Amino acid sequence: MRPSLFWLLAVLFGVAFVAATRLWIANEYYYFAAYVVLQYIVLSTAWNILGGYTGYTNFGTGAFFAMGAYSSVVLHKLGGVPLPVMMLVGGVVSGIIGLGTGYLTLRLRGVFFAIATLAITIVVQTLIVNWDYVGGSRGIYIIRPANAPLGGGYIQYLYTLMIVLSVIAVGIARTIEHSRLGLGFAAIRDDEQAAEAGGVPTLRLKLIATTLSGALMGMAGAPLPYYVTYMDPTSSFSLSYAVNAVAMPVIGGMTSWIGPVIGSILLGTIQQVATVTISSALNLLIVGLLLIGFVIIAPNGIVGLVRSWRRKRAG
Amino acid sequence: MSDPRVNPLLRVEGLGKRFGGFVALDAIDLVINSGDRLGLIGPNGSGKSTLVNCLCGTLQNEMGTVTFDGRRIDGLIAHQRTRLGLARSFQLPKPFRTLNLIDNLRVPLIYTVNARRGHHLGEAQIVDRCEELLGDVGLADKARRLPGDLTQVEMRKLELARAVATQPRLLFADEAMAGLSPSEVEEILAVLFRLNEQGITIVLIEHIMRAVMSFSTRLVVLVAGHKIADGDPQEAMRNPEVERAYLGE
Amino acid sequence: MLSLDLLINAVVAGILLGGFYAAVSLGITISFGMLDIANIAQPAFILLGSYAAYILNQSYGIDPIVIGVFMMPIFYVLGMAVYELYYHAFESRGDQAIQGLAFFFGLLFVGEVSLVLVFGVDYRFVEASYIGPSLKWGILDLPLRMLIPFTFSLLMIGGLQLFLSRSFLGRAILAVSQDGQALQLMAASPKRIKRAAVGISIATCSLAGAFLIIIQPVEPSIGRDYIGRIFAICVLGGMTSIPGMLVASMLLGIIESIIATFYGPSWAPAVSFGFLLVALAVRPAGLMGR
Numbered sequence: 001m002r003p004s005l006f007w008l009l010a011v012l013f014g015v016a017f018v019a020a021t022r023l024w025i026a027n028e029y030y031y032f033a034a035y036v037v038l039q040y041i042v043l044s045t046a047w048n049i050l051g052g053y054t055g056y057t058n059f060g061t062g063a064f065f066a067m068g069a070y071s072s073v074v075l076h077k078l079g080g081v082p083l084p085v086m087m088l089v090g091g092v093v094s095g096i097i098g099l100g101t102g103y104l105t106l107r108l109r110g111v112f113f114a115i116a117t118l119a120i121t122i123v124v125q126t127l128i129v130n131w132d133y134v135g136g137s138r139g140i141y142i143i144r145p146a147n148a149p150l151g152g153g154y155i156q157y158l159y160t161l162m163i164v165l166s167v168i169a170v171g172i173a174r175t176i177e178h179s180r181l182g183l184g185f186a187a188i189r190d191d192e193q194a195a196e197a198g199g200v201p202t203l204r205l206k207l208i209a210t211t212l213s214g215a216l217m218g219m220a221g222a223p224l225p226y227y228v229t230y231m232d233p234t235s236s237f238s239l240s241y242a243v244n245a246v247a248m249p250v251i252g253g254m255t256s257w258i259g260p261v262i263g264s265i266l267l268g269t270i271q272q273v274a275t276v277t278i279s280s281a282l283n284l285l286i287v288g289l290l291l292i293g294f295v296i297i298a299p300n301g302i303v304g305l306v307r308s309w310r311r312k313r314a315g
Numbered sequence: 316m317s318d319p320r321v322n323p324l325l326r327v328e329g330l331g332k333r334f335g336g337f338v339a340l341d342a343i344d345l346v347i348n349s350g351d352r353l354g355l356i357g358p359n360g361s362g363k364s365t366l367v368n369c370l371c372g373t374l375q376n377e378m379g380t381v382t383f384d385g386r387r388i389d390g391l392i393a394h395q396r397t398r399l400g401l402a403r404s405f406q407l408p409k410p411f412r413t414l415n416l417i418d419n420l421r422v423p424l425i426y427t428v429n430a431r432r433g434h435h436l437g438e439a440q441i442v443d444r445c446e447e448l449l450g451d452v453g454l455a456d457k458a459r460r461l462p463g464d465l466t467q468v469e470m471r472k473l474e475l476a477r478a479v480a481t482q483p484r485l486l487f488a489d490e491a492m493a494g495l496s497p498s499e500v501e502e503i504l505a506v507l508f509r510l511n512e513q514g515i516t517i518v519l520i521e522h523i524m525r526a527v528m529s530f531s532t533r534l535v536v537l538v539a540g541h542k543i544a545d546g547d548p549q550e551a552m553r554n555p556e557v558e559r560a561y562l563g564e
Numbered sequence: 565m566l567s568l569d570l571l572i573n574a575v576v577a578g579i580l581l582g583g584f585y586a587a588v589s590l591g592i593t594i595s596f597g598m599l600d601i602a603n604i605a606q607p608a609f610i611l612l613g614s615y616a617a618y619i620l621n622q623s624y625g626i627d628p629i630v631i632g633v634f635m636m637p638i639f640y641v642l643g644m645a646v647y648e649l650y651y652h653a654f655e656s657r658g659d660q661a662i663q664g665l666a667f668f669f670g671l672l673f674v675g676e677v678s679l680v681l682v683f684g685v686d687y688r689f690v691e692a693s694y695i696g697p698s699l700k701w702g703i704l705d706l707p708l709r710m711l712i713p714f715t716f717s718l719l720m721i722g723g724l725q726l727f728l729s730r731s732f733l734g735r736a737i738l739a740v741s742q743d744g745q746a747l748q749l750m751a752a753s754p755k756r757i758k759r760a761a762v763g764i765s766i767a768t769c770s771l772a773g774a775f776l777i778i779i780q781p782v783e784p785s786i787g788r789d790y791i792g793r794i795f796a797i798c799v800l801g802g803m804t805s806i807p808g809m810l811v812a813s814m815l816l817g818i819i820e821s822i823i824a825t826f827y828g829p830s831w832a833p834a835v836s837f838g839f840l841l842v843a844l845a846v847r848p849a850g851l852m853g854r
Contacts, residue, residue: 057665059604104841111602112799112844114665118604119792123837130830180425183414187422190411193373196393197403199427199481203392239788243673246666254662255413281680288674292667296653299663 003175014167018160022152031159035227037268038162039220043241044248044260045169046216050209051246052254053173053182055189056110060101060117061245063124064094064214066236068221073134073231076142082149083161083223090222091215097124098214099207106206125237139232142225158223169216173257185209217245240284244271247291253303262302322385324349324485324516325370325401331378332362332369339365341540343379347485347518352511354531354548355520358560361537363520364406367487371403372396384484397427402483406490408470410462416473417458420445423480448476452506468499475506485516492523500526528552536560569703574825575818576704582817583714584779586721586810587772588790589797591765596795597803598741599758601650605668606794607787608675609766613639613773614782615683621690628690629716632774636767643766646671647759672787679784687781695778713775720771724764725806737761741804789833796840812843 021030043061050056068090075081075089097120105116129137148157176182184205187195196202225231244267252263267287274283298305327345331338340362347353357363368374370381372393381389388396411419421441429435436444449455452472454465462470471491478486488507492500504526511517521527527534527548534551536544538560544551551557588610595601616635617628654664689695694708728734736757776782797816801809820835 051662055662057662057669059665059669105844108844110661111665115602115604115791115795116840116844118788119795119837119840122788122792122833126831126834183418183422184426186414186418187411187426190413191409194405194409194411194477195422195426197371197373197397197405198423198477199394199397199430200422201394201426239673239676239785243669246669250663250666279681281677285674285677285681288670288677292670292674295663295666295670296649 003178006174007171010167010171014163018163022156022160028153028155031153031155032227033269033272035155035159035162036272037265038159038166039224040244040248040264040268041166041261042162042169042220043217043245044252044264045166045173045257046213046220047245048249048254048257048260049173049176049185049216050213052249052259053176053185053189054206054209055192056106056206056209057114057246058117058210058213059114059242059246060120061217062237062239062241063117063121064097064217065221065224065241066128066233067094067097067124068218069224069231069236070128070134071218072222072225073140073142076225077133083157083226087161087165087219087222091219094218094221095211095215097218098210098212101214102207102210106203106210121237121239121242125233128233128237135231137233139230142229142231144226144229154226158227161223162220165216165219169220170257170261172212172216173260177257181205181208240287243284243287243291244268247287247294249301250291250299251294251301253301255300256303259301259303266302323347324351324384326382327370327379328382329379330366330369330376330381332365332374332376339540340369340376343537343540343542345535345542345545347516349484349516350511350514351516351518352530352532353516353518354527354534355518355537356522356524356527356534357537360539361560362540363537364489366537367403367489367518367520371401371487394426397423397481397483398430400482400484401487402478402481402485403487404471404474404478404489404491406493408462408474410465410470410473410477412462415459415461416449416454417442417445419462419473420448420477420480423477427481444480448480451479451509452476453502468495468502471495471503472506475503479510479515483515485518486510487518487520489520490522491519492521492526504530570825571822572703573705574821576706577710577825578818578821579814580706580710580714580817581821582810582814583717584710584772584775585793585797585817586813587713587717587768587775589794589801589809589813590721590724590806591768591772592794593798593801593804593806593809594737594761594765594768597798597801597805597809598737599761601647601758601762602665603646603668603762603765604665604791604795605671605675606765606769607790608672609639609642609769610773610776610790611679611782611784611787612675613770614777615679615688615773616770617690617774617777618683618688618782621692625691627692628774628778629712629771632771635770639770640763640767643763644759646766647762650762651755651759672791676784676787683784685783685785687783688777689781690777692778709778713778716771717775720768721806721810724768728806733757733760737764738804789836792833792840793836796836796843800839800843815839 043065047058047061050058071090071093072086075086101116101120105113128134134140144154148154150157150160184200187198187200188202188205192202248263248267249260251267252261253259271283271287274286294301323346325347327343330340330343332340343366355363365374369376372391376389380387383399383401388399411422424436424441424444446455446458449458452475454469454472457464462473465473475488475491492503500523507517507519507530519527519530531548533546534544534548535542536551536557543556544554592603592606595603613632613635617631620626620631621628650667653667694712697708699706699708699711728738740754740757793816797809797812801812816836816839820832823835824832
């Protein structure tokens, strides 16, 4: 399928989905829950561009996500900035952080990049905790605007924005998959030294992947202040973002754009249900155990399982 | 046509490389002329692979200069050297395991050949060229298979095909024949001879003496990071230092 | 105006802290520095040691360091089990770096969440006679809760260094860290040696965890502060060198202590990351492949 056709279908699907749900679903809770799942579709798709496609593990999703959210806090306090613009700014901020982290660590082995991303969450969190303008450790209250563009409630507006972002993220991921950039990423993932010897500018491509991945995560975080209405560093930088961003692509399947989507919808929905029915800590435990389980038993995720099941049936 | 003595393809002067306190290469001088078939031999640990790595940009040398086609390259990183025309195959084959053979060759075609100024290959031409390259090494029928389905010899051939795909002027074949049977060695040797006839200068790094002697127009011997012989293969092998290195003290 | 007294005490406190950091980083120097197993779940095992000390200290009043020492065999077995799992899932399958990292990350996370489920998020502490009083020596003020772990930490590190250089198993571990293949040719099994080494690296967590809960009250999420620290120390110390690791720990301890004294403790986590960045920038030789 040509990329342009895929984009067309994705956009049409997105528009149809938004229209249908907003017309027929009145239950507010649906929009709150769906927002979280959509947010994870973006986060895990973004993660997978660097992780599944290029082979570099990022444990610092929380930092990129939260910086998008906090740049929105700053813009909110400055006043007069529409949310889509905030999302772009969040993307730029987190993209720059991605570029910076990458530039410092990507010349070394992948494991050092991963460790650096773990540490960066702590560092960025420390900076925010010490920054009173955005509330510091006390946190800050964000008041939702009274009117939502396009009519309807504000949460429906956030939901719509997140669907748009999901379509964009998935479209970008699939376009990369079938492009020469994606081929370069795959070569780096399979054997970086051989890729470099084959003429692939590995550092440049890795920086592109890190920047793009970080930017998408920042864009996903930008609407967060309006969603939660109370921002504080502890929950914004929660390790659960990092774990989910890793678990969803691993469980869904890292080799294709559809893996993170499957993983997000599956795990996201389970968690929304579990948080209500059992404790949130227990729900996180389940995610962690699923991650370990899949990594050991089914490292290619659900997509991988489906593929090998199909191959067995075929021959 | 420039005089090769004045303008060699590759000129290495005083190249030195250390790992911490360990001197891997000590003041290596080397000249490679266009069209040469150079054999590079030496006992294990003598620094052959380190030398290849330094020349190809996988490692950076601390001392000395490397000049390729009149241009200093010792600061350049590996992919830049590949784009200039320096290619290498790896001792242990490093295929792109999740890509089929065509895509394995597509990578160097897109990222080296198409990255150079001038004639760019379109998508269809790339596929044709991939199949042509695979055919040259006898892998045409496995074009859409994954590297995991290949035998040892076939993997070595894929390694060479990938290096050739970059349209190099100078190719380092790093122990491409290790562990192969005599007939398989002949197969690889035939490929290398053919490449040389097509105009590619080849440096053969090998332990299999029969292959080295039949292939090389010139022999360079490395022992413990030093070059102890450089010249006619028969003379080099008669050199007492070389004998000592191979037969022990 | 720089108070000299304050500075000297900050430096000394940093040295004591560094000794503790060395105990915490010892395990990762073995598993990652020597064996290239990026066990980012190490802080979870250390916290496990802390909570084990907490339970036994609160229930039976046993001294935490004694607990730490006696729990070492159990942690050793746990370490071997973790390596077995890691080996069957990853090392035997070849180069699957991302899955290995995800595995340890999962362990880290599951460890932290399990501790939250069992113990809650409140701070826990142990009681011992040396937590509280300080040794005063001239202008120096040495809290015993820092000095005692410091001393035992040096003992543990010294003991392990002796073990590695003198015993057969220890030297085998050093050999495997340099060339696993060569060892195979000598009919020793690299896998069993690596398993023992990982066992040792987790065993150190038992005692390190006891030190931790002596020095400060613990709660499950503080493990994350240590990831940056221990890897930074391991890298700057030269990866395989235990004396190097010790020096790097002291350095980090002193820098953190000075910053905390003069700028406040809330910046401490950023210090260790800065340390990590410096380590990565300054020691590229040990990091460019192996």
